[in-house]
Amino acid sequence: MDFSFSEEQQMVAQTVRDLLTDQCSSADLRKMMTAGEGLDEARWTKLCEMGLPGIMAPEEAGGLALKDEDFVLVAEECGRAALPEPLVEHAGIAVPMLAALIDNPAVRKVLEAAATGEGRVAVGHPANLFVDAADTAAALLLWHNDEVHLVSVDDVKLVRQPSIDSFRRLFRVEWMPSAKTKVADAAKGKALWALALDRGALYAAAQCLGMGQRIVEIAVAYAKDRTQFGKAIGSYQAIKHHLANCQVKIEYARPAVYAAAATIETPGPEVRALVSNAKLSAVEAADFAARTGVQVHGAMGYSWEVDVHFFLKRALGLAGAWGDRNMHLARVADCVLNSGMPLGPAATFPGGTAHAR
């Protein structure tokens, strides 16, 4: 049992953090927003140079063949930066799905382009209603009665559905399933879609951890700086307690997210409950931090000037994506009450082991 990340895993995360601190600053986000842009190709190229789009692609397709526990910290960093590019869904959800179907030559070709980041892939999961970043994808993985279809973006019609987070570019996708687009039948597809949902939930949770932490940092910095009644507002217990409450929520969402990353491919109700736990607690932590972040800034926090609203809006979007709160609560209840899965002290980790190195 060793529930900790390796030095390499932490180093990758740090490198991504450094890159995004430099390349995805508040000023960068604001510039893109003003210009109405949803994606920065130069930044995407930098992410590609690190091999991130193909981090979970097999080596034979040009990827790094790493696992979810290697990507989860990267996803957290993407949340921390409120990254507009769809790296998390591409590398964390689409690529593993394609990798599972690599025997199909058409899939292999798309996967190879996806691994380098040259061809982005978006996922149309039925839990989501809409497809995020479909317009900048080369290909889409789409659901049709549990079958998996791989469709070129040229063969679909996209109808934009504006989200409160202008960097979540959601589309209704109109398309025609055919024998040519089908890459997995319903039996195989069902399992793939189920795993895609879990990965979606896991990585939404990971992003929320990063977002929550970033908001707390922004608010702490402001609370040290801003004075009222002759003292830093951070010296008032009301403010201290608000921010401490945020940190408690974040720290108790974190282990579920990491354990879910380490075990996500394990079938059975234990991991499903774990993934849902991760999503629910991380979304709650980010949402609470966002509201608190606004409050600590006073009127300033309600203004466009302070970055907290970027995270607040992203958290609103991620709360509903990849299974909303109702779905995940029902799933946990179902696992706990009806599945017969082991409960109690010896059942902390699914299957009794944590796979984290």
Add this chain to the structure above:
Amino acid sequence: MKLTYTPEQEAFRAEVRAWMKANVPKETLASHDTVEGFTPHWEWEKTLAKGQWGMVTWPKEYGGRGCDLIQWLIFEEEYYRAQAPGRVNQNGIFLLGPTLMEFGSPEQKARFLPAMAAGDEIWAQAWSEPQAGSDLAALRSTATRDGDEYVLRGHKIWSSRAVFAHWCFGMFRTDPKSEKHRGISFILVPLNTPGIRVNGIRQIDGEAGFAEIFFEDARVPVANRLGEEGDGWKIAMATAGFERGMMLRSPARFQVTAERLVELYKKVADKLDPGLRSQVAQMWMDAQSFAMSTYMMASRLINGGHIGVEASLTKIFWSEMDVNMHRIALQMLGVRAELLHAAPDAGDIGSWLDGYIFSLAGPIYAGTNEIQRNIIAERLLGLPRG
């Protein structure tokens, strides 16, 4: 105790209901804090005034109907039931109006109240400054006497709707050597006075719903001062009492929200977490409690009481209830909660998202909830000052 309405009150309710039914615009107006929404909201104020509904509690001579607070609550209930537009002049009619009534000279009342009730002049509140938010007494803007004029200098901020408003009521130091609560005066200022600049500030929805106001040697007559020189703080605290305590957010607004929440729940109940059922019930109870508490307060005021520290209780209760109701609604909307109205597939998601974003301001404006808790703890409960 008698918890039924008199026949006169019932008749009044019927009258309001009929008028609202005939006059409330059918289509929802854009937010009154936006360029598109301001004008139709302003027109609505004039429509209200034509029906003599501008401010029912004011005396007839000022354009009101001389209603008591119970009638006011009835009016508000019918107003929100009819889904009438928000009051774009809320800072005028709900905050400055009652303050003028208490502290204004007869000339000031005659000059300002009827124009407010008629919807002719829209008012903004200019109190906060960059360095004086919660610590309002740290304000530095000055009004220097020059003959029968004041020369205003300073920088106000977060003034709601000041980009559209015609007048503002501000707090300025008339005694430059003074500190804290002393030496402040309450002055009414036309926003088109030379030397005044108003810059919109974007809120988190991207709209310039509030503004900063720069005063650079702007001159106003001394006659625009409300009350005595140096009495500004005392007057402002009375205004803040109205703001937090009674007028600004009447209970009907939240009862309507609770009702909409129940309707939403019924529509989508089968897809929801069962825990939401009890949360919806809780929200209805909260809205009822708030309404009952307001009737209690109104009865006390009618019987000669005053709003004191308990205004802080009110403010905490409604602002937190409002956030909760909207959070629950967004949870019910689930995957569609993030969509803007403009989304072709938004369907009947209503205005919950806008409402949620606005609800987040509630614990901040009209005195933050942290400050209200300090006030309750120290002044109501008598705990030692921090």
